[in-house]
Amino acid sequence: MHSTPHANPPRHVADRLIDAVERAGTPACVGIDPVVERLPEALQTAARNRREVVDAIAAFSLGVLDAVVGRVGVVKFQSACFERYGHVGIAALERLTSQAGERGLEVILDAKRGDISISAEHYAAAAFDRPATGPDGGPDWVTIHSYLGADGITPFLAWGGGAFALVRTTNPSGDAVQGRRLADGRTVAESIAEMIAVTGRSALGEYGYSALGAVVGATRPAEAARLRELMPQQIFLVPGFGAQGGTGTDVRPCFGPDGRGAIVAASRSVIYAFDPGQSRWAGRVSDAAEDLAEQVGRAAGMR
């Protein structure tokens, strides 16, 4: 167990994430992907216009934070769910990332940004430069694309934040790009994994993991094992546990030999673990977060 004071200089972002996992006793992460159609009925009823929909989504998300804190150490916000409501949604997301930080949660912003040079610098600043809201104001990590190469990645490391670069996704049509075989025998995803491994070497924390992590889908264990070999210093962000079909056995190869190095996320199976008519929905979400924490903690050998 490690303490994490906000020292000066602040603790490396990868070390902070691993500390949070060890404190929680699980590398589970709750994904917050709220859509109005699945909110508890009482919140849905109050949402009669665009602004009220955002208010309802924000109230629900805050309820989820309070329900899962103490069960898991990490949450992931799906930026798209908030961006669809324009600047009003973004304002709500900004408040929520602060509220998650205030609760001691490590925060991943799943925004899948991807651009080069000065535009990449702007996106990094959008994620990490939050002068008005203090050290816990913004996300700790952001998800990014890899197709533009290292030029699109390094600007995100300059701020001291972390970035999870897309390497392998679980969607069916991802194969058509990521699974293709190169002339040298590697798949496209494997060649990107090697680029990520090299690019991340300059940003290692005390545990030996980099501020540059990798998104690796959970439904192909053999492939995950190969990607773990290619990226020994990357923390894997593994979506798709539960709702997208991943299981404990599937995620085991994502961990490093030290038992660390993967964050396993589930969203819908946790945040919608209630009947919409139930008034005590937060208790069900809390129980579902505990189930997730237990399953993922066992897969990681922490429980």
Added chain:
Amino acid sequence: MHSTPHANPPRHVADRLIDAVERAGTPACVGIDPVVERLPEALQTAARNRREVVDAIAAFSLGVLDAVVGRVGVVKFQSACFERYGHVGIAALERLTSQAGERGLEVILDAKRGDISISAEHYAAAAFDRPATGPDGGPDWVTIHSYLGADGITPFLAWGGGAFALVRTTNPSGDAVQGRRLADGRTVAESIAEMIAVTGRSALGEYGYSALGAVVGATRPAEAARLRELMPQQIFLVPGFGAQGGTGTDVRPCFGPDGRGAIVAASRSVIYAFDPGQSRWAGRVSDAAEDLAEQVGRAAGMR
């Protein structure tokens, strides 16, 4: 020449874009990528805090719109420049896309979004679902990533908007991914081009071009010619004219045999075509837009 009334159903987004090019007599597009450090001095001086910086950037961008309307038919906003200021920046970007639409300009939002399934649907809604602001409220096109395959693309076509999918970028490290040779002899970029061509077939307009276009960097003419062959129905969005080193000769292979099918964008060489101390900066921007329109119009054989 074609008229473009807002009929019911509205004109196909690719036809609207080509109409705008023909009205302007040039496929030139002015990229609006504002950064506070390069604004006219009078605007910089007034920007003493974050909100005032956004106000200054918005005032400058509106000045650019007024300076270039009538010179070009298309503008492209770099979302990152606004997102870096959080919800306040996004609110300004929303106003500016409306103001561009009100001036009769076709609007590309360069946001490079990329996710799958319901998250991709949210991003598409973020770009195209603007119920509060009327038919000219949002962008007409948005740039997107291709690495997740067709699953990440088709949701953007469902709204009747257009999407430019990243196929080939001009940055040095893009080669490390996009230029790799597959076992079957194609490059990764070529295999993505074929996927884009197939995915876009269901969304053709009257001119024979698809609502699914492609981003193709301007500095490799031979490669552009090959990608044009592979994507005969895609409108190419060609960044990098001027500042990034592309020339008239370089962009020629991006056009189709009908002389249509490419939009050529320049940003810094137009929007910063003044000495920061000059008070009459808008005139210089207007002249630079006319120069761009002329050069690109000639490359397209329209002038």
